[in-house]
Amino acid sequence: MKKILIVVAAFLMTATAYAQEKEPLEETDSQKRLNQFNEVKKHEVSLDVVAAIAGLGINPRYEYVLGRYSGVGVDLNIGILDDADGFNYYETFSITPYYRQYFFSKEDYGAKGFYGEGFAKVFTFEDGYFEIDLFGSGRNVTESYTEAALGVGIGWKWVSDSGFLIDLGFGIGRNLGLANDPQGYDLPEVTGRGGVNFGWRF
Template sequence: MKKILLSLVVVLISATALAQDDNLTDSQERLNEFNAVKKHEVSLDVVAAIAGLGINPRYEYVLGRYSGVGVDLNIGILDNDDQFDYYEKFSITPYYRQYFFSKEDYGAKGFYGEGFVKVFSFEDSYYVGGMFGNENYNTESYTEAAIGVGIGWKWVSDSGFLIDLGVGVGRNLGIASDPQDYELPAVTGRAGVNFGWRF
């Protein structure tokens, strides 16, 4: 009798699960199709590009509805001319993101929190006095790494067009020795307004 009752419960649960799959709304069906096919994103930080600060491409792979992994590059194109004590020339930033509040969305969009590791190089330019009153202009390069966190919001249209607005802060690990004329900052920032495409 127990075996018959157990078999009946299993059949009812299976039938209920199948009925739920058959009763998906149009939005849920589009969500499933979208997530099954579109898992790659490429984007560019348009603010940095327009301001002439750097070229910042990004790639993200959607792991699922609530998470993704990716990497940012920053290629500095600004001619410093000693305007900044600390000018980032290049960085690579792998990250992991967790998305929240996306039950009605296509997944991997909306509000997110992220953890990242940033490895970056920067230049310090300074004047050194010469023997006869003349000054020499020196530029030195340094490499540093940081671990940090960030938050942001991503919008993704049905066609795959996306806008990603995010900020973050990381703690420098102290790999680089301090430049001659100042002490390195303890933190590094991360921010951008990315436009791109999910495919």
Template sequence: MKSIITFVLLLISVFFSFAQEKEMPETVDSISKNNYEKVHELRLGAIKLLASGFLDVSYEYVNSQTSGYGVSLMVNFDDNIDYEKFGLIPYYRFYFGKNPEFKGRGFFVEAFSYFHIGEDDSFNYNQQGDFVREDDTFFEVAPGFAVGSKWINSNGFVFQLKLGVGRNLLGESPNEFLATGDVYIGYRF
């Protein structure tokens, strides 16, 4: 009788151990699936905002594991920076990191077009010989490329590094080239 009870308890423990092994992967798969379904992302450029009052807010839609597209909005609140007052940057990204848990993470290359409005302060002498400051507002278009990397945790928080360069096409800006990039903090939902 004692051996029968021991045998039954052994069978029950083996049954429960197999049942637990089957449930664990399903739980992990449901977490991965939930993270994989998160495709909307909002980010804020941290260094520009803290250092110079330059707001850089980005939205991205991650449409596949290897690509995403979005738009960034730039607003300059610092009067000492004249060249860029307002900007809109649509972009398309190619991701090179593959992860079964997340879409759109790891190293990326980005193609963008930077549409921006700025001011070019020029200092001249007028006809009376007085020193005058002239504020010329301009509109400029700058296509360019950027590279960077993005990290995401399981709760959806995003950390991204990006650096890029573009060329002003219209010749309105005093600068021929522009640089873009920042350290971004965001959330994917």
């Protein structure tokens, strides 16, 4: 009889321990805030303030937060330079979709901190050169080109509890060689990406 009681007691103890393991752990206040924030605030809009202040272009950005560790987005660049600014090569327009993976995101709210990204960029740019005709006179010529690039970047994003964000990042991409200069001039083989974005997550 004692052996039966011992076996039954052991069985009950094992079943109780197993049930306790299966019970979901109660969420901490930090986890509740994280889940609520990520469920509600998944959209970000921002602007590259450095490019805007320097008069290089208008660079708005939109990002959709997929989860605590990832997001997808798109950058636009609308160049506002002209020939009088003295730049031989400058972008006039670009669109850059990207995917980001966030690392070491141990803070309350996800999709922030250090990140790495991959991007594809399609852009137009202008390049100027001096052309001499048969009579020895010359003139400045500006040609427009369309190019595409694939690249990677890194950066860091800060997001406050209210949703205000600062995003500092940079990257580099390899041009695919779609642009062709009829004059035989060497066009850039790489393109850059980066800036300091201020914005809001909502």
